Amino acid sequence: MAILDTPRPAATALFAGLSLRTWKLLGLALTLVVACVLPFVITSYELLLVTQVIVYAIALLGLNILTGYNGQFSLGHGAFYAIGAYVTAILLDKTGIPYWATIPIAGVICLVVGFLFGLPSLRLEGHYLALATFALAVATPQLLKFKDFDFLTGGVQGIVITAPSSPGLPMRDDQWLYFFCLLWTIPLFVLAWNLLRGRTGRALVAIRDHPLAAATMGIDLARYKSITFGVSAMYTGIAGALGALLAQFVSPDSFDFFLSIRFLVGIVIGGLASMTGAFFGAVFIEFVPNLADYLSKAAPQAIYGIVLIGCMYLMPNGVMGLIRRLGRHLGRLVAR
Amino acid sequence: MQAFLHQVLSGIATGGIYASIALALVMIYQATNHVNFAQGEMATFSTYIAWKLIDIGFPYWIAFLITLVFAFAAGVAIERVIVRPFYKAPVLSVVAVFIGLLLIINALSGAFFSYTIKPFPSPFPTDAWYASPYLSSHEVGMIFVTLAVLAAVFAFFRFTPLGLAMRAAAENPVSSRLVGVRVGWMLALGWGLAGLIGAVAGMMTAPIVYLDPYMMFGILLYGFAGALLGGIDNAWGAVLGGFIVGVLQNLAGAYLVGTELMVTVALVIIIGILVVKPSGLFGRTIVTRV
C-alpha cells in the first residue's frame, strides 16, 4: 500500500489563481469556522450526535496510526476506549478531580497500557496480532463485569457521571462540552499531522511495508512499534474519556467486541493511513447504526460486514482514497 | 478428588469441541496461511439449520447429516465466491474480509432465527447406560462423536488420494499443479471440510451452552488458543492443544478465577504462547529467508 506516495499534481499548479496548498488551508479555515458556529444553530440532539462524531474521529485517528500507518493490526481498540472511559468515570465518581483533568490522566494511563500490550505484540504479525487483540476485545466486557472489581467499576450497572457544566460562558452545558471536545481534537490532530508527515511517519510506514529493510536501515523496530501502540492507545483512550463525559454513563456492555469492530469499519471506510478519513469513518459509524436499527437488529452488523468486504474489494483505500483519486483526475483537468 | 476428576473429564469433553475448531482453523491456515475468523459463525449458522430441521420434525440424526452436507457446501461456496478474490491481497485486507464474513453470517443467524436463546436437543438420553457422576451422557457422547469425526478426517487425509492431493496442495501449490492437482478446488474442499467439522462442534456444544448467535465467539478463541498451543502448522498438535485448553479452562474456572473470566484465561494463554514459544508445543520454528 504505497499510500504516502500517491502522485500529486505539480506543486506549482494553480487552480483559479491559487495553489493547492492555499486551497487546502482555506478549506480548513472554513471548516473551523463552521465548526464553531454549528452548536448554536442545531438542536441539542443533533449536537450530541456531532460531538460523538468528533470523539469517534479521535478514536479512529488513534487506530489508524497503529493499523493504517504502522501496519499493526488491532481488533481490540474498544478496550482502550473502555479504559479511558472508565478512568474518567472512576475518577469523577471516587475522587474530587475535576473533569477536565481526568482526560490527560486517562490518556497517560492508556499510553502506558498500550505500550505494555505492544511489547509482547512485537512478536506477533498480521493475523496473530489480530487474534490476540480480538481476544482482548472479547475479554474486556468480562473483565469489566468481574465481581471482584465491582467496588471500582460498579459492576454490571456501571457508573453514572454528571455532565460538566459550562464555566461561566454564554452557552449551554452541551455546547460547552462540544467545544471542550473540539479543544482536544485540534491539538491531537495537529500533533499527529506533524508526527506522520515527518521522519516518524516515514519510519512507521517503512515498518509497515518493509520491516526487514527498515530494521537494516537502523530503525529500532521494537521501540517504534511499542511506542506506536502506546500512542495509538492514548488517542483512543482520550476519546473514550471524552465519550464518557458525553454519555454521562459507563457500563461494561457498551464496550463489547462490536465497538472494536466499528472502529475497524471506521478506518476501513474512511481510508487507512488518512487523517481526514477519520472524520468520514466517524460519521459512518455514528449514523449507520442509528439508521439501520430501524430495519432490524441484525442490520447494522450486516451492513458493517458488507462494507468491510465491499471496501476491500472496490476501494481498498476507503473514501479518502477515492476522493484522492478523483482529485488527481480533476487536478489534471483543471490545472494549467 | 472426585471433583477434580470430574473437572478434568469435563474439560476433555469441551476440549473435544475446541480440538475440532482448532483442526478446522489449522486446515485452512495450512492451505492458505490465513486464519478464518468466521469459522465460529459458520458453525453457529449450521447449528441453526439443524435446529430448524429438528423443529420442523426431522429425527435428530437425519437433521445432523443434512446439516453436515449443508455446512460442507456452504464452506465450498464461501471459499469460491467471497474468499477467492483476496488470496493475494495484503493481510489487512484478508482479515477485514474474514471479519466482514463473521459479521454478515452472525447477522444472518440473528435475522433468520432471532436473538432469543434456544435450547438445542442432545441425542444422548440423560439416563443412558454410559452416564456417570464424572461425565454426563451428553459429555460422553460428545467425546465419542468428536473423536470419531477427527479420526475420520485424519483417515481421509492419510489414506485417500484426494486427501493426499489436498495435503500436497496445501504444502506446495506449484508442484501440485505439475502433477495435475486442481489446487483451487482443493482449497474449496478444505473450506468445505472445515465447515463440516465446525458444524459438528456447534451441534455438540449447543445443548450445553444453548443456541444464540454469539454462541461460538468464545469457543473460536479457545479453539485458536488450542491451535496455537499445539502449533498452528501441525494438525495433530492443534487437536491435542484443543484438549489441553479444555482441561486448563475447566481447572482454572473451578480453582482459580471462576467461570466469569474464562475468556480472559484464553487471552492470557494466547498471548503467553505467542510470546514464549510462537511455534507452539509441537510446531516447527519457521525461519524466513530474507
Add this chain to the structure above:
Amino acid sequence: MSAILETRRLSASYGPTQVLHEIELEVPRGGIVTLLGANGAGKTTTLRALCNMMVRLSGEIHFDGKRIDNVATEDIVRLGIGHVPDGRGTFVSLSVEENLRLGAYTRRDKQVAEDFERIYGYFPRLRERRRQQAGTLSGGEQQMLAISRALMLRPKLLLLDEPSFGLAPLVVQEIFRILRTINQQEGVSMLLVEQNANIALDLADHAYLLETGRIMLNEPSASIRNNESVRRSYLGY
C-alpha cells in the same frame, strides 16, 4: 508431425518485463534436446512457459499435434508432459511413496503398482527410503525422486530443469545414465535445461543455446562439440 513439441514465436513476460523473445524450438519424438545458456538467459522461463506457469505468454506451443498455449498447467500435465522443476519441487513433508503416488494422481489405469516397481528398478535407493519423509533425503536422492514423480505420470515428454544442479559429479553421471536408459527403453522424449553444457551435450542429440531470451544456436550436439570456436565463445570450454 515428427516433432512431439514445437514452439512458434513463443514470447513470455513476468508482468511488464519480457524475458523470452519469439523463440522457436522443436523436440523430435523419442529424442533428447537440450537448452543451454547462462544464468538469467531464460531457460527456466521457457519450461514454465511450456507449462503455462507463472508467466504471460504469446505465440504458439504445439504438443503431440495439439495447441496447448491456452491450457491450464494442471491440464497440460494430463496431456502427457512431466515437468521436473528447478529446485526439484518435492513435497518435503510427505513420504517418498506419497510423492510418487502424487505423480500418478491423474492416472486412471490399473498399472500404477507395476510402475512403482519399474521406478524402484531404476532408482533402488528410493525403494529403501520409500517411507521416509522426502525432506530428509539427500540432494541426489531428491533429484531422483523428482524425476521419478514425473515418470509416474507415464509422460510422453519430460521437461527437466537443471537436474545436475548442486549434485556431485558421480551422482550426476548416474542420473544421466538412467535418463538415457529411460529414453531408449520407453521412448520418452526429453527437453533438458542445463548450465552444465558438457554433460548435457553428452546426453542430448540436439542443442539450443539461449541468450537473454533469444535462440542463438540451433545445432546437433555433435556439431557443437566438434566446433571449437562455437564451444569457446558460447559455452566457455
